[in-house]
Amino acid sequence: xxxxxxxxxxxxxxxGGLVLLMLGAVAVPAFAxxxxxxxxxxxxPLVGGxxxxxxxxxxxxxxxxxxxxxxxxxxxxxxxxxxxxxxRYDKLAKEFTRLLLIAYSAxxxxxxxxxxxxxxxxxxxxxxxxxxxxxxxxxxxxxFFFESFTLYLYYYGWESLKDGIRxxxxxxLGVLLNLWGTAVMFIADSWLxxxxxxxxxxxxxxxxxxxxxxxAMANATWMPINIHRLIANVVFGGSIVGxxxxxxxxxxxxxEERAHYDWMGYVGNFIAISSLLILPxxxxxxxxxxxxxxxxxxxxxxxxxxxxxxxxxxxxxxVLFLAGNYYLWVGMARIPGAERFTPYTRWILGVLVxxxxxxxxxxxxxxxxxxxxxxxxxxxxLLGFLGVMSAKNTxxxxxxxxxxxxxxxxxxxxxxxxxxxxxxxxxxxxxxxxISAAIVIFFGVYGYFVTAIxxxxxxxxxxxxxxxxxxxxxxxxxxxxxxxxxxxxxxWGQMPARSQYALLVLAVTFTWLMGLMGFARSGIRQHWHVxxxxxxxxxxxxxxxxxxxxxxxxxxxxxxxxxxxIVFWLGGLVEKSTYAPPAAAxxxxxxxxxxxxxxxxx
Amino acid sequence: xxATNLRIAxxxxxxxxxxxxxxxxxxxxxxxxxxxxxxxxDVTPEQLVSAGEELFNGAGGCTACHGLGTRAPNLLTDxxxxxxxGARCGTRKPxxxxxxxxxESLVKPTAYVVPGYQPIMPDMSRTLSPAQIWxxxxxxxxxxxxxxxxxxxxKAAAPAPAQGVAPAAPARSATTxxxxxLRENTCLTCHHxxxxxxxxxxxxxxxxxxxxxxxxxxxILDPNAxxxxxxxxxxGIMPKDFGERLSAAQLEALVRYLASRK
Numbered sequence: 001x002x003x004x005x006x007x008x009x010x011x012x013x014x015x016g017g018l019v020l021l022m023l024g025a026v027a028v029p030a031f032a033x034x035x036x037x038x039x040x041x042x043x044x045p046l047v048g049g050x051x052x053x054x055x056x057x058x059x060x061x062x063x064x065x066x067x068x069x070x071x072x073x074x075x076x077x078x079x080x081x082x083x084x085x086x087x088r089y090d091k092l093a094k095e096f097t098r099l100l101l102i103a104y105s106a107x108x109x110x111x112x113x114x115x116x117x118x119x120x121x122x123x124x125x126x127x128x129x130x131x132x133x134x135x136x137x138x139x140x141x142x143x144f145f146f147e148s149f150t151l152y153l154y155y156y157g158w159e160s161l162k163d164g165i166r167x168x169x170x171x172x173l174g175v176l177l178n179l180w181g182t183a184v185m186f187i188a189d190s191w192l193x194x195x196x197x198x199x200x201x202x203x204x205x206x207x208x209x210x211x212x213x214x215x216a217m218a219n220a221t222w223m224p225i226n227i228h229r230l231i232a233n234v235v236f237g238g239s240i241v242g243x244x245x246x247x248x249x250x251x252x253x254x255x256e257e258r259a260h261y262d263w264m265g266y267v268g269n270f271i272a273i274s275s276l277l278i279l280p281x282x283x284x285x286x287x288x289x290x291x292x293x294x295x296x297x298x299x300x301x302x303x304x305x306x307x308x309x310x311x312x313x314x315x316x317x318x319v320l321f322l323a324g325n326y327y328l329w330v331g332m333a334r335i336p337g338a339e340r341f342t343p344y345t346r347w348i349l350g351v352l353v354x355x356x357x358x359x360x361x362x363x364x365x366x367x368x369x370x371x372x373x374x375x376x377x378x379x380x381x382l383l384g385f386l387g388v389m390s391a392k393n394t395x396x397x398x399x400x401x402x403x404x405x406x407x408x409x410x411x412x413x414x415x416x417x418x419x420x421x422x423x424x425x426x427x428x429x430x431x432x433x434x435i436s437a438a439i440v441i442f443f444g445v446y447g448y449f450v451t452a453i454x455x456x457x458x459x460x461x462x463x464x465x466x467x468x469x470x471x472x473x474x475x476x477x478x479x480x481x482x483x484x485x486x487x488x489x490x491x492w493g494q495m496p497a498r499s500q501y502a503l504l505v506l507a508v509t510f511t512w513l514m515g516l517m518g519f520a521r522s523g524i525r526q527h528w529h530v531x532x533x534x535x536x537x538x539x540x541x542x543x544x545x546x547x548x549x550x551x552x553x554x555x556x557x558x559x560x561x562x563x564x565x566i567v568f569w570l571g572g573l574v575e576k577s578t579y580a581p582p583a584a585a586x587x588x589x590x591x592x593x594x595x596x597x598x599x600x601x602x
Numbered sequence: 603x604x605a606t607n608l609r610i611a612x613x614x615x616x617x618x619x620x621x622x623x624x625x626x627x628x629x630x631x632x633x634x635x636x637x638x639x640x641x642x643x644d645v646t647p648e649q650l651v652s653a654g655e656e657l658f659n660g661a662g663g664c665t666a667c668h669g670l671g672t673r674a675p676n677l678l679t680d681x682x683x684x685x686x687x688g689a690r691c692g693t694r695k696p697x698x699x700x701x702x703x704x705x706e707s708l709v710k711p712t713a714y715v716v717p718g719y720q721p722i723m724p725d726m727s728r729t730l731s732p733a734q735i736w737x738x739x740x741x742x743x744x745x746x747x748x749x750x751x752x753x754x755x756x757k758a759a760a761p762a763p764a765q766g767v768a769p770a771a772p773a774r775s776a777t778t779x780x781x782x783x784l785r786e787n788t789c790l791t792c793h794h795x796x797x798x799x800x801x802x803x804x805x806x807x808x809x810x811x812x813x814x815x816x817x818x819x820x821x822i823l824d825p826n827a828x829x830x831x832x833x834x835x836x837x838g839i840m841p842k843d844f845g846e847r848l849s850a851a852q853l854e855a856l857v858r859y860l861a862s863r864k
Contacts, residue, residue, distance in 0.1 A: 544632055545630035545631055547626040558618065
């Protein structure tokens, strides 16, 4: 097989997916209009119409999140390689991009499946949506076309655009790829956010032909969802890359390969966890917009039949925090000098476990009269105390602070600062941590003694104190460690296998969490296709309980992970690892200059 | 490598399995679709109460707020020594029977907001049929009070069969006295004027000093067109049907009056 014939597979698959998608988006509305005249809903064997749409939409979304998230940090890593003159980053960026190449085709194929399912299983609804959004659907297809070609140019032009100004042009292609991808996502988000929050003047009697496209697109939840997804995609992409690196690490035959994939796994995990820390803030914004748009919808989301969903979410995020920290602590064993920080990890673990327990404590439960009587009121005494937002916000903020402390210890493990003010700066850092924790706890306790409206405002002070601490401490650390002496090079590759399984758990949990949040976003519409505008009259209109939803989510996750495993295997066939053997890599080792992303630079 | 692959598969499947088991171990609550109930004809009060209880605990979604007592009054337990909702509903609004008060609370929830709570309740006529709303009223009356809803209420609420003649429009007050209009249309439930009303929505006392007549007219006819600063939380609460409720003369009288309140 020639190199050309080997690279032709993803290209062919990509074009195949693209053609399918274009066929779906352009041809199907007309077909759907004919079908709608005959029936409102179709059926699908075994899982029914809703089940088929659920799987197609969720798997498409998982692939889409991956192919939108990976370019975001691939281009960032490439830029670090260019401006930091460290070629390891450039090679890493190329390997990231190779991972997404075939995944991109899978995204398009699942998108086409979704469109065909929508038009055949929900023809009336599809006609309604395409009547309003058909112009944006055409634009979407056009942008997808540009995005595809930019991706191919970006990946296949890597070697021919590797020097001088051509390298900058290549970086520009990466930026352009992200712009196309973000625009595509924004358009798709406008469709689903319209279903959640149609403009207030739209009612059941409003003819879809009379609804202006922009007023439908620029609805109340559009931008919060855009931002939330943008960040979540980076988190998701980072975790999947981390899982890929873990798999390759476990399968590696040489120490060099293990060292490379150990480092790759670290970078993927770093990106995932650091982006995860800012995701809750975007989530709060989205939640606030939902409440402002429709209090009833907000209450259904947080306190109605979905109240238990947030307990499960807390449990999953708890797993993410614990697994992410565990990976860092295990990784410290390969860093000379890290042993001096080992005693601190048990305290951090204690804070994290307590935080997860508090965050996972339910508060509002739908209870019958008999159950309320048995509890002695509408709340269980203990749950009523720990399950309120004062306790949960305190727990979450302390968990974020603890995770940041873990990262800081990891980062400083093999460094000996050489600046004269290092001791004073370390004391300032410690004081900042203590003050921030005190502020978080103070407002957490004070929240029990004020009204709900006042209490909600306290979360802002808690979040601000944590953000200020993280930024200030990190800036101090970067300045302090400039020119620091090394206590010894990081022994990349000398990681126990259990650390790699932690990366796999992180990836599976992120994927499952994405499925759960998709159910939450879609489920709060209850029996409405479009909230209070278009009622779902299908046999599957009732929103299922979490047990059924969890089975559907698990099926979607399994399909996605099985396919992504095939994608990675195909990627391995296309090109061998970009890892450079030691002889060649010796000249390319990271300089002593500190890069925040790499932790210990060695 | 085979053993490694098996271990990876075990970790992945174990993690997914754990989450699925946990989700199936917790209380399972489904959001039901409000189903049409055959309550017309000779339905008995007992049948209405039973149907109302089913709605209250299920598709009506009432328990999300009214089952807690924090977001909205708990209807099934005593509140401030006034008893359960069936016992206290007759004294909420002077001159209004328990049945009328409960019905108004469901279809016009901002007409009266219990002190200490926010006007967050949606208009239930958007999601429930008239018969279902009467069933809910019957159930709530049964919580410590006497059920007065009857088949006649359900029958009267049912849509009239098409006979080629348009049903008579509800009687509308002909007054053009702006203050009377404000009272009749329950504006002062949320707005404040003189010694009346509340401050849930912007006060009307000096509204003419900052707003033009055109702005006031638009705010009455299309309340969502603009939201006054500081009142974003109650955006969407104001009814949108004043264009149908008011005659042109009444609307203009109201606009002139409010614009003159400097």
